[in-house]
């Protein structure tokens with residue numbers, strides 16, 4: 001095994017992954033620099049989610065290496081990968097998936113409460129993020145009483161509250177109206193930049209890739225230098241359907 005370059009917080013080499021024999025990643029290599037916002041784009045089914053799940057230690061690639069700083073994630077035991085995900089990484093998916101019995105601030109504070117932070121400190125941190133995301137006024141509301149865009153902001157607050165080293169955002173605006181989605185993404189990227197949080201953002205939307213420092217494109221599980229017009233058209237059609 002060869003250790004990754006020093007300036008990459010996350011580094012992957014020749015990743016191959018198949019879901020039950022169906023190939024999703026084919027020899028994908030990439031590096032993510034500390035504090036960078038990296039967009040991963042590509043048409044539907046191109047392997048974006050699978051790549052983020054391999055990089056974040058949720059999936060172990062069948063071939064290839066994933067390194068976080070100087071730690072090889074691909075050879076870690078399942079409990080160590082779980083600890084890494086809990087302590088250093090955060091994840092935002094297309095749907096907010098909040099705990100229905102908890103209100104907005106309790107949902108946002110959850111990772112801190114589970115890590116043993118005091119109730120007072122966890123609440124203060126959660127409230128600060130909810131305010132920054134313009135939903136401080138909803139802090140006592142439960143998820144059912146919030147709009148989808150507000151729920152997704154709570155999920156963003158929950159992902160930022162631990163100030164992770166790397167935030168993985170898998171199409172976080174997919175379930176939102178275009179304006180809401182762009183606003184949530186802008187707030188997320190601004191917050192990440194101010195706290196030097198590295199972001200790996202999977203998105204179908206070209207406008208959202210403009211918020212990133214750099215873009216990596218996938219087609220059929222392989223890295224390509226850029227998307228051809230037909231692939232970009234496919235992506236635009238997909239954007240309209242969400």
Ligand SMILES: Nc1ncnc2c1ncn2[C@@H]1O[C@H](COP(=O)(O)OP(=O)(O)OP(=O)(O)O)[C@@H](O)[C@H]1O
Nearest residue numbers: 019020022023024043044045046047048049050051
């Ligand atoms: N759990 C699974 N079981 C079987 N095949 C899967 C599974 N997850 C993904 N795939 C397949 O792997 C390929 C890559 O899927 P992936 O979800 O990583 O792509 P994606 O670019 O994130 O797509 P989307 O934009 O639709 O989310 C696709 O062909 C998909 O059908």
